[in-house]
Amino acid sequence: MNPRRIHIQEVGLRDGLQAESRFVPTMEKIALADALSKAGVAKLEVSSFVSPKAVPVLADAVEVFAGIERKPGVVYSALVPNLRGAERAIEARVDEINLVMSASESHNLSNLRMTRAQSFAGLRDVAALAHSHGIKVNVSLSCSFGCPMEGEVEQQTVLDWCTRFVDELQVQGITLCDTTGMAYPTQVRELTDKVRARWPGLELTLHFHNTRGMGLANVLAGIDAGAERFDASLGGIGGCPYAPGATGNVCTEEIVHALELMGYDTGVDLGQLLKSAHTLEDLLGHAVPSQILKAGRRLDLHPVPPAPIKA
Ligand code: COA
Ligand code: ZN
Numbered sequence: 001m002n003p004r005r006i007h008i009q010e011v012g013l014r015d016g017l018q019a020e021s022r023f024v025p026t027m028e029k030i031a032l033a034d035a036l037s038k039a040g041v042a043k044l045e046v047s048s049f050v051s052p053k054a055v056p057v058l059a060d061a062v063e064v065f066a067g068i069e070r071k072p073g074v075v076y077s078a079l080v081p082n083l084r085g086a087e088r089a090i091e092a093r094v095d096e097i098n099l100v101m102s103a104s105e106s107h108n109l110s111n112l113r114m115t116r117a118q119s120f121a122g123l124r125d126v127a128a129l130a131h132s133h134g135i136k137v138n139v140s141l142s143c144s145f146g147c148p149m150e151g152e153v154e155q156q157t158v159l160d161w162c163t164r165f166v167d168e169l170q171v172q173g174i175t176l177c178d179t180t181g182m183a184y185p186t187q188v189r190e191l192t193d194k195v196r197a198r199w200p201g202l203e204l205t206l207h208f209h210n211t212r213g214m215g216l217a218n219v220l221a222g223i224d225a226g227a228e229r230f231d232a233s234l235g236g237i238g239g240c241p242y243a244p245g246a247t248g249n250v251c252t253e254e255i256v257h258a259l260e261l262m263g264y265d266t267g268v269d270l271g272q273l274l275k276s277a278h279t280l281e282d283l284l285g286h287a288v289p290s291q292i293l294k295a296g297r298r299l300d301l302h303p304v305p306p307a308p309i310k311a
Pocket of ligand 1 (some may be wrong): 055088112141
């Protein structure tokens with residue numbers, strides 16, 4: 001039997017870098033994007049077309065898109081909050097527009113400075129524009145598993161927004177985002193089951209942050225419930241600058257390492273991924289959360305320590 005395919009969608013260049021204070025030079029972003037697509041990720045969120053005042057470190061999205069090599073089969077995506085962003089993204093020839101809205105009113109107000117209703121009304125125009133250009137539309141629904149300002153976000157609220165995005169905006173994909181690491185495995189399983197049962201043809205992605213150490217457990221719970229697409233970030237960097245307490249995404253090399261051991265096919269070359277991960281600390285000027293970078297792979301061998309000298 002063929003191993004089950006799990007699609008790894010790299011978000012380090014967007015979710016990862018947006019959390020950094022240092023501006024990573026455009027050429028370095030391009031080199032990292034090319035290395036990651038060569039390593040075999042299925043989708044690459046290259047940048048975001050948001051207000052450069054809101055996220056200055058990603059103000060070079062147009063230049064990054066212009067400089068990357070497009071590897072056939074890889075989907076080059078970008079985050080878009082409004083029509084202005086969509087126009088810039090279309091000009092940059094993105095393969096997919098990733099709309100962003102929060103399931104929580106408080107987080108939507110702090111992140112996007114709009115109510116959810118205002119966001120949705122604007123995104124209706126964005127989706128129509130993208131579709132008229134033949135561009136796929138995905139929506140990332142932030143705080144789908146809880147909000148750092150409101151607490152629980154009712155499953156029904158999440159399902160209702162999913163319904164509106166599918167029925168009214170005809171999105172091809174939905175990403176359920178755990179923006180501040182509030183998701184836990186049984187909750188993930190339940191929501192994934194419900195969304196898959198209701199929209200079997202929808203491209204569902206799960207997006208976890210490892211803020212409370214449940215990242216990999218949540219990925220495995222999602223896989224058990226049939227999910228096949230996961231966002232992850234090289235080195236485990238990341239976090240929404242407008243969500244209090246946000247920290248890094250689940251770490252791409254940790255997820256690939258674990259899934260490979262378990263016999264899943266991620267399509268990703270772990271060795272190449274690790275080479276890229278090793279460049280991150282110099283690029284960012286600080287240590288990154290990745291455990292695999294520190295410990296190495298499970299069967300990486302260490303030299304035998306010298307025998308103690310007998311007195
Ligand atoms: N791309 C480039 N510039 C944009 C833009 C976009 N997508 N959207 C707005 N702008 C510019 C406007 O032209 C305006 O510029 P000006 O001051 O020179 O005239 C300025 O940004 C403010 O525009 P406005 O429409 O008043 O937006 P706002 O200040 O209320 O901000 C958002 C709303 C959505 C644009 C902003 O909050 C945003 O980009 N948020 C994204 C945050 C994010 O990326 N979070 C992490 C991802 S989860
Ligand atoms: Zn995120």
